[in-house]
Amino acid sequence: MTASRIWVVDDDRAVRFVLATALREAGYAVDAFDSAQSVLDALQHQATPDLLFTDVRMPGDDGLVLLDKLKAGYPHLPVIVMSAYTDIASTAGAFRGGAHEFLSKPFDLDDAVALAARALPDASHEANGDVTKDAPAVDTTSDALIGDTPQMRALFRAIGRLAQAPLSVLIIGETGTGKELVARALHRESPRARKPFVALNTAAIPAELLESELFGHEAGAFTGANKRHVGRFEQANGGTLFLDEIGDMPASLQTRLLRVLAEGEFFRVGGRELIRVDVRVIAATHQDLDAHVIDGRFRADLLHRLDVVRLHLPPLRERKADIAQLAERFLATAAGKLGAPAKRFAKPALEKLQAHDWPGNVRELENLCWRLVALAPGETLTLHDLDAALVPSTAATSAHEWDAALAEWARAKLDKGDQRVHAEALDRFDRALLGAALAHTGGHRSEAAAKLGVGRNTLTRKLGPGRKPSKR
Secondary structure, three states: OOOOEEEEEOOOHHHHHHHHHHHHHOOOEEEEEOOHHHHHHHHOOOOOOOEEEEEOOOOOOOHHHHHHHHHHHOOOOOEEEEEOOOOHHHHHHHHHOOOOEEEEOOOOHHHHHHHHHHHHHHHHHHHHOOOOOOOOOOOOOOOOOOOOOHHHHHHHHHHHHHOOOOOOEEEEOOOOOOHHHHHHHHHHOOOOOOOOEEEEEHHHOOHHHHHHHHHOEOOOOOOOOOOOEOOHHHHOOOOEEEEEOHHHOOHHHHHHHHHHHHHOEEEOEOOOOEEEOOOEEEEEEOOOHHHHHHOOOOOHHHHHHHOOEEEEOOOHHHOHHHHHHHHHHHHHHHHHHHOOOOOEEOHHHHHHHHHOOOOOHHHHHHHHHHHHHHHOOOOEEOHHHHHHHOOOOOOOOOHHHHHHHHHHHHHHHHHOOOOOHHHHHHHHHHHHHHHHHHHHOOOOHHHHHHHHOOOHHHHHHHHOOOOOOOOO
């Protein structure tokens, strides 16, 4: 039996050598090339290989350009794209172009060989894949969904694959892990990107209003309904509807949602006109929906509709290697929004960040960075700055337990003979509220002050001198 032929394309001689060697030792016939053009030239006088590995960043045409040309001229050829740049833009770009798989550098040679073995039997089926080549280009520079740990690389690959498919996705993750960011990335990288992305936190809407919020209502449908209201499903028509905290949806609405997912149609509250929509639904929760199905709190058939594909978001404590990169991004964003000097963490402070458990996950880290940019006096953030701003990892995260955590903190201070407990508590309280409000409003002080119910002058005074005025 003739050995399968694999081509390896990479301008790095070492990568070409080790990957080609590993594939040859696995029994494949391998040719190696140092550029996209050399591959295209070889295809003019050689038989098409059974599989091709290509790097992304190379002199001349890069790997994604090569991928486009190969898919145009050799649609049956499976291509595995390799790159050291494992962000959503590169992974989604590869899958949007028709890549069979995305391989992050540095990679384990055994994994690469196993990937080749999986790709080869599927080569004959690739021509019929659902690939949209003309999906619009997108800007991911403001995306805080970043990281280079294995968990995040796997997540980026999943987003790249799922973005092109019109499947319902259920995102599971603790509060603050970035579930809405994943939903936005799935929308932004999809053929629906030019249509609306509409988000609704079902837990934030009173149960008696949620039906109207989702499906809309006609004038006179109920007391106070003075005019027609277009619901979130109609607003998202052609695009994506993100339903956060879906586990809190009342049972009565689960039936209506199931019908829309199944039929793509519904009536507004009090309406007689059948509304038809084309909406991709992405749902998210921090709860165990499988357990809710067992105890009767969530419909099994609805879960099956929502859970076509399930994505798990890791908590920050399980990907601490990403903390430095995330903190750098958040500090830069906060400084730009607040008109404040750029700040960075001193090495001991960064080590303390990486030792923290982060019960509030990425959102907690983001809020911390906003507080420090707004309130820390120096441009280098020290352990002292962190001690004044970092919530102890033993503190409870639920709203109804914060007072118990505060009391525990105060007792510890009093046991040490601290005479400034009250002053420090007030200072920490103000810092936490200000940082959270500024992060929530994107650095707009007037809006942050209004959210907190204080005057802008009060907020500005607490921020201290030396800050440039914000945009509002």
